Amino acid sequence: MEFYEIKHQLNYYECDPAGHPTLSTLINLAVLAAEADNQVNGVGLATVNQFGGGWVIINYAGNLSVHTARKEEELKIGTRVESYNKFFIIRDFYVKGPDDQIYAEFKGTFVFMDLVKRKIMTIPQAVIDLFDMDPVRRLPRLPQPGDFERSPEWDQQTYRVRYFDIDMNGHVNNAHYFDWMLDPLGGEFLSHHHLVAMRITFAKEVRMDEIITSSVSIPTPLEDGRLMTQHLIEVDGEISAKGENYWIPLEK
Amino acid sequence: MEFYEIKHQLNYYECDPAGHPTLSTLINLAVLAAEADNQVNGVGLATVNQFGGGWVIINYAGNLSVHTARKEEELKIGTRVESYNKFFIIRDFYVKGPDDQIYAEFKGTFVFMDLVKRKIMTIPQAVIDLFDMDPVRRLPRLPQPGDFERSPEWDQQTYRVRYFDIDMNGHVNNAHYFDWMLDPLGGEFLSHHHLVAMRITFAKEVRMDEIITSSVSIPTPLEDGRLMTQHLIEVDGEISAKGENYWIPLEK
Numbered sequence: 001m002e003f004y005e006i007k008h009q010l011n012y013y014e015c016d017p018a019g020h021p022t023l024s025t026l027i028n029l030a031v032l033a034a035e036a037d038n039q040v041n042g043v044g045l046a047t048v049n050q051f052g053g054g055w056v057i058i059n060y061a062g063n064l065s066v067h068t069a070r071k072e073e074e075l076k077i078g079t080r081v082e083s084y085n086k087f088f089i090i091r092d093f094y095v096k097g098p099d100d101q102i103y104a105e106f107k108g109t110f111v112f113m114d115l116v117k118r119k120i121m122t123i124p125q126a127v128i129d130l131f132d133m134d135p136v137r138r139l140p141r142l143p144q145p146g147d148f149e150r151s152p153e154w155d156q157q158t159y160r161v162r163y164f165d166i167d168m169n170g171h172v173n174n175a176h177y178f179d180w181m182l183d184p185l186g187g188e189f190l191s192h193h194h195l196v197a198m199r200i201t202f203a204k205e206v207r208m209d210e211i212i213t214s215s216v217s218i219p220t221p222l223e224d225g226r227l228m229t230q231h232l233i234e235v236d237g238e239i240s241a242k243g244e245n246y247w248i249p250l251e252k
Numbered sequence: 253m254e255f256y257e258i259k260h261q262l263n264y265y266e267c268d269p270a271g272h273p274t275l276s277t278l279i280n281l282a283v284l285a286a287e288a289d290n291q292v293n294g295v296g297l298a299t300v301n302q303f304g305g306g307w308v309i310i311n312y313a314g315n316l317s318v319h320t321a322r323k324e325e326e327l328k329i330g331t332r333v334e335s336y337n338k339f340f341i342i343r344d345f346y347v348k349g350p351d352d353q354i355y356a357e358f359k360g361t362f363v364f365m366d367l368v369k370r371k372i373m374t375i376p377q378a379v380i381d382l383f384d385m386d387p388v389r390r391l392p393r394l395p396q397p398g399d400f401e402r403s404p405e406w407d408q409q410t411y412r413v414r415y416f417d418i419d420m421n422g423h424v425n426n427a428h429y430f431d432w433m434l435d436p437l438g439g440e441f442l443s444h445h446h447l448v449a450m451r452i453t454f455a456k457e458v459r460m461d462e463i464i465t466s467s468v469s470i471p472t473p474l475e476d477g478r479l480m481t482q483h484l485i486e487v488d489g490e491i492s493a494k495g496e497n498y499w500i501p502l503e504k
Contacts, residue, residue, distance in 0.1 A: 017418045017420060163269070163438070163442050168267060168270070182416075183416060185415075186415070
């Protein structure tokens with residue numbers, strides 16, 4: 001399938017203190033592009049809502065370039081359905097700069113969720129018929145965070161889910177998980193490291209007024225010079241999301 | 253002076269659960285327009301930084317229409333310097349919809365701040381010379397929140413200032429104050445009332461990792477049918493910002 005592309009001028013309020021887009025901004029833009037692509041393909045919100053369902057993302061994984069976007073640049077955000085079966089859709093995403101330099105490439109897995117029961121359902125055949133491609137038997141599996149458990153030396157912060165974290169669908173905009181996930185690393189780490197790869201899986205929705213705990217491992221040096229951090233987002237000890245991020249130290 | 257206008261497509265992630273722009277989104281867009289206007293007039297960031305200063309907002313006041321913007325609309329955000337003297341600049345702002353219907357009109361007062369000492373300084377004459385208008389002796393004073401004190405029955409919430417709340421200038425993006433200010437009203441109130449007027453004054457900067465307390469009065473019915481709420485943002489008992497908001501109940 002062809003990539004569908006939107007353009008977006010990167011505004012100051014979508015950037016981190018260094019003037020680069022936050023990861024949550026990139027995810028917001030990716031979802032914006034995916035919704036536009038769905039619309040063009042006839043499987044937008046209005047159509048899928050008729051089937052009582054909506055697209056819900058269950059994981060993301062991908063890479064970010066060291067030379068990243070800057071405030072005021074016009075970005076190109078591309079997306080396409082890479083493959084699907086009756087339960088899952090894998091989407092490709094890219095974020096490019098004005099000269100088509102690649103800032104980020106990642107994939108996400110979408111499911112079709114019954115909006116009343118909040119349960120995953122099979123993608124309705126009438127919706128599948130609108131895709132201009134055949135389903136596949138074996139879907140590629142996105143890289144997942146490894147098996148790990150929180151240990152006592154991890155840093156953590158708590159966050160209450162706020163009214164303005166809630167989306168028009170009445171649920172938390174998933175992009176907020178990225179801010180919750182990274183914030184406990186603290187300003188000293190975040191201002192001296194660049195995120196080059198990320199993996200996140202969403203396990204359970206969080207709701208307004210719930211207190212979430214975001215915990216992060218001590219950054220672990222890898223043989224290739226990168227640092228790895230592992231992340232848990234929990235509510236009452238139950239895992240809501242799990243992440244693994246890879247960083248390189250910034251040159252002074 | 254002429255209004256300078258930018259256009260902005262309202263994205264889903266800039267909206268509240270009802271699909272309308274949050275107040276913090278409107279303020280973000282207003283500042284975006286003001287920066288673009290300054291740029292065009294030769295008093296943009298690059299120029300004023302040469303004088304060791306930057307534009308800092310000290311208050312906003314204005315009105316919002318009941319019929320407000322909706323997700324995906326193309327908004328027009330206009331601004332102009334209305335008047336100034338050697339200490340203050342009053343800016344006019346409007347937010348209009350696709351058919352030029354007015355969604356919001358407000359004013360803001362800017363000062364010129366020494367970015368090292370974090371103190372207000374006189375606007376350099378070389379900057380003033382770039383304005384295509386004369387200074388005025390008496391500046392209009394924006395409506396301010398009234399005299400009030402927090403009382404024990406007020407609702408309150410605490411917020412830690414997060415890494416991603418910080419702007420490229422190393423300070424908290426003022427728009428976040430609006431989310432902190434309104435969030436303690438709770439989903440039940442916020443989803444059943446529409447904000448029609450606001451006044452806010454900023455007294456003292458908050459810093460990363462500080463815990464701010466946002467408290468809000470019990471909504472007071474006024475004779476004209478509106479409700480008034482009063483707001484304090486405090487750090488360690490010291491006032492950082494003060495607000496007064498006016499609401500009308502939404503029709504079912």
